[in-house]
Amino acid sequence: xxxxxxxxxxxxxxxxxxxxxxxxxxxxxxxxxxxxxxxxxxxxxxxxxxxxxxxxxxxxxxxxxxxxxxxxxxxxxxxxxxxxxxxxxxxxxxxxxxxxxxxxxxxxxxxxxxxxxxxxxxxxxxxxxxxxxxxxxxxxxxxxxxxxxxxxxxxxxxxxxxxxxxxxxxxxxxxxxxxxxxxxxxxxxxxxxxxxxxxxxxxxxxxxxxxxxxxxxxxxxxxxxxxxxxxxxxxxxxxxxxxxxxxxxxxxxxxxxxxxxxxxxxxxxxxxxxxxxxxxxxxxxxxxxxxxxxxxxxxxxxxxxxxxxxxxxxxxxxxxxxxxxxxxxxxxxxxxxxxxxxxxxxxxxxxxxxxxxxxxxxxxxxxxxxxxxxxxxxxxxxxxxxxxxxxxxxxx
Numbered sequence: 001x002x003x004x005x006x007x008x009x010x011x012x013x014x015x016x017x018x019x020x021x022x023x024x025x026x027x028x029x030x031x032x033x034x035x036x037x038x039x040x041x042x043x044x045x046x047x048x049x050x051x052x053x054x055x056x057x058x059x060x061x062x063x064x065x066x067x068x069x070x071x072x073x074x075x076x077x078x079x080x081x082x083x084x085x086x087x088x089x090x091x092x093x094x095x096x097x098x099x100x101x102x103x104x105x106x107x108x109x110x111x112x113x114x115x116x117x118x119x120x121x122x123x124x125x126x127x128x129x130x131x132x133x134x135x136x137x138x139x140x141x142x143x144x145x146x147x148x149x150x151x152x153x154x155x156x157x158x159x160x161x162x163x164x165x166x167x168x169x170x171x172x173x174x175x176x177x178x179x180x181x182x183x184x185x186x187x188x189x190x191x192x193x194x195x196x197x198x199x200x201x202x203x204x205x206x207x208x209x210x211x212x213x214x215x216x217x218x219x220x221x222x223x224x225x226x227x228x229x230x231x232x233x234x235x236x237x238x239x240x241x242x243x244x245x246x247x248x249x250x251x252x253x254x255x256x257x258x259x260x261x262x263x264x265x266x267x268x269x270x271x272x273x274x275x276x277x278x279x280x281x282x283x284x285x286x287x288x289x290x291x292x293x294x295x296x297x298x299x300x301x302x303x304x305x306x307x308x309x310x311x312x313x314x315x316x317x318x319x320x321x322x323x324x325x326x327x328x329x330x331x332x333x334x335x336x337x338x339x340x341x342x343x344x345x346x347x348x349x350x351x352x353x354x355x356x357x358x359x360x361x362x363x364x365x366x367x368x369x370x371x372x373x374x375x376x377x378x379x380x381x382x383x384x385x386x387x388x389x390x391x392x393x394x395x396x
Contacts, residue, residue, distance in 0.1 A: 001185050002028030002043045003306065006193075010246045012236065013287030015301045017246045020204055022307045026182060032192075044189045052188040054080035056166040056256075059155030061148055062087040064096055065172045067103040073172055074104075076180025079113050081168075082395075084158050086151040088120040101392060108394040116158060119390035120144050120151050128383035132157065134375045149273035153369060156262055161377035166191055168201075168256030171314065179310035187256035190304040198261040199302045200277075202249035205312040224322065225251040228275050228329040231347055235279070235333050238340050239286060249305045250275045251329060261301065262372065264293045269367035272328040276366060278303075279332045288338070293373070323356035328366065335365045 002025040006018040028043035058081045060073060077083055085104065089096035097119050104115050118125060126138050137153055139145040144154065152169060159167045168187045174180055183203055190201030228250040237243045249255070251274050257265075265284075268276035281301060284291050291297055333339055334347045351357035384391045 001026060001049060001189050002038070002041050003186075003189055005034065005040050005042050006304075007040075008246075010236075010244060011300075012239065012282065014285040014297045014299070015281055015303065017303050018305060019246060020248055020305050020307050023182070023186065023309050026185075026309060042189070042193060044192050048192060049185050049188045050078070050080060052166065052191050053078045053184060055164050056081045056168060056184070056187065057084055057159040057162055057164045058082070058184060059084045059086065059152060059159065059167060059169050060172050061151040061155065061169070062089060062100060062172040063148075063151075064089045065100075067099055069175060070100060070172055071103050071107060072177045073170060073174055073180050074107050074113075074115075076174075076177035076184075077113075077170065078181065078184050079111065081184060082114045082116070082162055082164060084155045085115065085117040086120055086155045086158075087117065088146060088151055091119070091121075097390065104392065104394070114395040115392070116162075116394075117390075117392045118154065118158070118384065118388065120146075120154060122388055122390040124384060124388040125154065125390075127387070128380045129157075131383050132376045132380035134372065136369045145269065147270045149267060149269045149271075149369075152273060153267055153372070156372060157375060157377055157380055160259065160263075160372065160375070161381045164259070166256060166258055167262055169254060171253045173314040175313040176310055179308065179312060182308045182310050183254050186306045186308055190256070190306060191258070193304065194258075194302050196300045196302050197258055198264070198296055198299055199304070200257040200261060201255060201304045201306060202252035203254040204249050204252065204305050204307045206307050206309070224325045224329060225249075227326055227350065228333075231330055231333050231343065231350075232275065232278060234343055234346070235282065235336060235338055238343060239282070239288070239338060247278065247305075250278060251325075252305075261296075264296055264371050264373055266371055267369045268332065269369075270328055271325045272332050272366040275329045276332040276368070279336050279338075283337055286338075292371070323351075323354055326354060327351055327356040327363070331363050331366050334363050 003023050004021045008019040010017050030045050032045040032048045034042050058077050087097050087100055121143050126143050137144055137150045187201050232247045232250045233244050266280040330347045334344055
C-alpha cells in the first residue's frame with residue numbers, strides 16, 4: 001500500500017495530530033520504505049502489512065445486522081487478524097444472535113480464521129466483568145448496558161486477553177468487503193509509520209455513498225462528522241489561541257489503536273465514544289494537568305488520519321437518529337473541562353437550531369468510563385469459559 005507522507009502536523013502537549021494522508025495505491029509493490037522510488041510517499045509491502053495484521057485484533061460490534069452483510073465484513077478482514085464479535089442483537093422472538101453464530105460457524109468452517117464472539121447482554125458476562133474488576137458498564141438490572149460504546153469496551157477487554165499489540169474497530173453494516181480490507185490495511189500502515197507505542201489511526205471516508213434514483217451519489221462529508229469536527233477544532237483553538245482545522249475524524253467509527261494506548265484513555269457511552277476519545281486525550285495529555293499515566297507524557301501520542309480509496313456504503317436508515325447523534329457527539333465537547341462559555345453557547349445554539357435540543361432543555365453529560373488499565377482479562381475469560389452459553393472461541 002502506498003500512501004502520502006504526513007505533510008503537516010500540529011502538536012498539543014504530548015499529542016501529535018497528523019493531517020489527512022491519502023491512499024495512493026492499494027498495492028504499492030514489494031519494497032517498503034519512506035520515500036523510496038517516489039518522494040513524498042510511504043510504501044508498505046504486503047509482507048510488512050501482514051506482519052502487523054497478525055498482531056492485530058479487529059472488533060466488530062453487531063446489532064440486528066443482516067447475516068449476509070456480516071459475512072461480507074468478515075470476508076474483508078485479513079485472515080491473520082483475530083476477529084471479536086460483540087453482539088447486542090435481539091434474542092426474542094427470533095434469536096438473531098444464534099443466526100449470527102451460524103454465520104460465524106460456517107465462515108470458520110470454510111476459512112479456519114480465528115473468531116471470538118459473545119453476547120453483550122449475557123448475565124455471565126456481567127459476572128465476569130465484576131470478577132475482572134470493571135463494573136462501570138453494568139446497569140441497574142445487573143447486565144451490561146445497551147450501547148455501542150459499551151460493546152466496544154467489552155471487545156477491548158477481550159482483546160487484552162489475546163495479548164496482541166494492536167486493536168481496530170470495523171462497523172458491521174459495511175456493504176463493501178473491499179472497503180473493510182482496505183481499512184485494516186490502513187490501520188497496519190499507520191502502525192508501520194508510528195514511532196510511539198501510543199498510536200491511533202482514524203479513517204476519514206472519502207465519500208459516504210447512497211443510491212439516489214438510478215445512480216449513486218457520493219457525498220463528500222458526513223452530516224454528523226462535519227458538525228463535530230468544527231466544534232472539536234474550536235475546542236483546540238480555545239487552548240492554543242490559533243484557529244485550526246486539523247481534526248477531521250471526530251466521529252470515526254473505523255479506527256484503531258495500540259493496546260498500550262487503549263489501556264490509558266477513557267471511554268463513554270453510545271454514539272459519543274469516538275469524539276470522547278479525542279476530548280479525553282486533549283484533557284489528559286495536552287499538558288494542562290498532571291496525567292494519571294505520566295509515561296505517556298514522556299513519549300508522544302501519534303494520531304494518524306488517513307483517507308482510503310473505497311467509498312463507504314452502508315444501509316440507509318431512518319434519519320430520526322441524526323439529531324441524537326449530533327447531541328451525543330457535541331455533548332462530549334460541551335461538558336469538557338476545556339470548553340469555555342463561548343463554545344458552550346455556540347454548541348447550545350447549534351443543537352437548538354437543528355431541533356436536537358429544546359430551548360429550555362439541558363445538554364445531558366455523556367456517561368463516562370475510566371481507562372482499562374489494571375483490569376484482569378484472564379479472570380474475565382475464566383468466568384466466561386466456565387459458565388457462559390454465548391461465548392464462542394474458534395481458533396486452531
